[in-house]
Amino acid sequence: MNVVKTRKVLVVEDSRLIHKMYEVMLRPCMLIAAHDGREGLARLRENPDVDVIILDINMPHMTGLEFLGQVKANSEFATIPVIIVSTEGKEEDVARGLKAGALAYLKKPFQREDLLKIIGRLTSKQPSP
Amino acid sequence: MKDGDAMAEDPRTCSRTAEDNGDPLVTLMRARQLIHDAQSAIEEVSKSVVQQRSASAEIPERQLRLAKAETEREELATRLSEVEHQVGRLMTLYVATYQLHATLDPADVQSTIVDIAVNLLGAEQFALFLRDEDANTLEIRLQEGPIDAPWSGAKTYAGGDLLIDASLLDGMLRFGPTENSPVLVSVPLRVQDVTVGALVITKLLEHKSKLDEEDRELLDLLGAHAASALFASRVYSRAARKLRTLEGLIKLVRKS
Numbered sequence: 001m002n003v004v005k006t007r008k009v010l011v012v013e014d015s016r017l018i019h020k021m022y023e024v025m026l027r028p029c030m031l032i033a034a035h036d037g038r039e040g041l042a043r044l045r046e047n048p049d050v051d052v053i054i055l056d057i058n059m060p061h062m063t064g065l066e067f068l069g070q071v072k073a074n075s076e077f078a079t080i081p082v083i084i085v086s087t088e089g090k091e092e093d094v095a096r097g098l099k100a101g102a103l104a105y106l107k108k109p110f111q112r113e114d115l116l117k118i119i120g121r122l123t124s125k126q127p128s129p
Numbered sequence: 130m131k132d133g134d135a136m137a138e139d140p141r142t143c144s145r146t147a148e149d150n151g152d153p154l155v156t157l158m159r160a161r162q163l164i165h166d167a168q169s170a171i172e173e174v175s176k177s178v179v180q181q182r183s184a185s186a187e188i189p190e191r192q193l194r195l196a197k198a199e200t201e202r203e204e205l206a207t208r209l210s211e212v213e214h215q216v217g218r219l220m221t222l223y224v225a226t227y228q229l230h231a232t233l234d235p236a237d238v239q240s241t242i243v244d245i246a247v248n249l250l251g252a253e254q255f256a257l258f259l260r261d262e263d264a265n266t267l268e269i270r271l272q273e274g275p276i277d278a279p280w281s282g283a284k285t286y287a288g289g290d291l292l293i294d295a296s297l298l299d300g301m302l303r304f305g306p307t308e309n310s311p312v313l314v315s316v317p318l319r320v321q322d323v324t325v326g327a328l329v330i331t332k333l334l335e336h337k338s339k340l341d342e343e344d345r346e347l348l349d350l351l352g353a354h355a356a357s358a359l360f361a362s363r364v365y366s367r368a369a370r371k372l373r374t375l376e377g378l379i380k381l382v383r384k385s
Contacts, residue, residue, distance in 0.1 A: 017228045017244040024220045087247055089336030107336050109251045112217030113210070 007123055008032070008049060012040035012067060013056040013085075018108075022054065025112045026119075037062025041070055048076055051123050054115075055102070057086040057093070065100050072101040081122040085110060218343055221249060222350055229358040233365040238358045239271060242328065245351060246273070250344055251337030252330045258286050258293075259318075259326035259359065267297070267326070276331050278311055293329055300324045302348055304340070314340060316348050318356035325356050 011022050012034045019033055032047050034040035036059040044050065053071070057064040064084060071077045081104075084097040089107035097105045104118045228241045239257065246252040254274030261268045267286040280286045288294050292310035296303040296317045305312045311331050318326040328351060333340070340348070 015244050015248055017224065017241055018248055020228055021221070021224045024224055025217070087251070087334055089334055107334075108248050109337070111214070112220060113213050 006030075007051040007119065008047065009119070010034065010040065010043055010047065010050045010053045012037060012043075012053065012059070012064065014059040015056070018056070018085075025115065036060050037064060037067030037070075040067050044071065044077055044080075050080055052119055053080055053082045055082055055084050057084060057088050057097070065096065068097075068100045068102060083115075083118055083122065085115070218346070222346060225249060225347060225350055226354050229354045230361075233362045235359060235362040235366055238355070238362045241358075242351070242355050243271065243273065245347070245355075246328065246330065249347055250330070250340070251334045252332070253334045254332035255328060255330040256281075257326065257328055258297075260324075261285075270326075274332065276311075278331065293327060297324055297327055302345070302352065314348060316352050318352055318359070320356045320360045325360060328352075328355065
């Protein structure tokens with residue numbers, strides 16, 4: 001699948017295992033790693049041209065939802081599509097994430113194909129870099 | 130309709146009729162020519178009819194070929210999707226193995242086991258038992274979530290859960306729950322045919338209904354690799370601690 005080719009993806013996730021997983025699964029992409037929301041915002045300021053953000057919810061210092069709130073409040077970043085990938089899988093968790101501005105919600109454990117499909121769908125709406 | 134009428138309707142025939150009027154030989158020659166032309170036209174029409182007939186005969190065959198190609202395309206799409214899925218599974222197994230062996234710090238290995246249990250298996254409540262060789266007990270190294278079991282919250286596991294005990298005894302994966310055990314799965318951690326501990330899962334995340342065949346592969350991998358990674362990291366940390374002690378002693382000796 002080359003739907004994710006050349007995309008620049010910001011991964012905000014506290015698990016090293018999952019960072020490695022994205023590194024392997026999204027090989028053609030350029031990944032920017034952040035381990036909590038605060039670091040995520042710093043990486044985003046350095047790379048405002050990211051095509052998509054993959055976001056965990058439960059993280060130290062600043063949670064995924066807090067990070068998402070700040071991203072949506074900033075006009076420079078507000079249009080970047082955000083995918084929440086989390087173990088929080090209750091209906092209310094999904095609703096909360098989507099209401100906060102995420103365009104997709106994927107529950108862990110997830111399948112690679114599902115993630116690629118979502119990234120492909122969200123980034124195909126934008127012009128290729 | 131008479132022949133003469135038909136010929137009179139043809140402008141070309143009319144002009145010849147006018148030129149050759151009265152010469153029967155010329156009329157005969159023209160008649161022959163007309164017959165020859167008519168024969169050629171009939172032959173052409175016949176050929177075209179034959180071609181059309183053979184083309185129509187090929188239609189069902191072409192339709193069959195098209196249907197076959199469509200079936201093959203669908204099969205290939207299914208196979209591609211299966212291969213993509215397999216690749217995803219292999220990636221998961223690779224990453225789990227890689228991350229388990231990426232460190233020699235026992236705490237990091239333990240944290241990776243937790244990560245695998247939560248993020249890759251979808252476990253919500255689980256515990257990690259490790260054999261303490263010095264005390265000859267099974268230490269409960271970590272417990273995630275409020276597990277409803279007699280051993281929950283204790284420092285060591287003294288036995289009593291039939292499913293866990295069986296898996297520790299024979300080193301085989303055991304799936305529950307059973308009448309006597311709330312455990313969903315007990316994964317014996319083995320190094321060189323010796324069981325050094327177990328990962329015991331008692332509850333999955335709400336959106337994960339059950340452990341499937343693919344999870345079993347990951348559980349098997351955990352059984353082998355988590356144990357060896359933990360074993361290696363513990364041996365390394367012990368050796369590093371001894372080395373530091375020796376270096377400290379050497380420094381003291383040199384000072385004195």
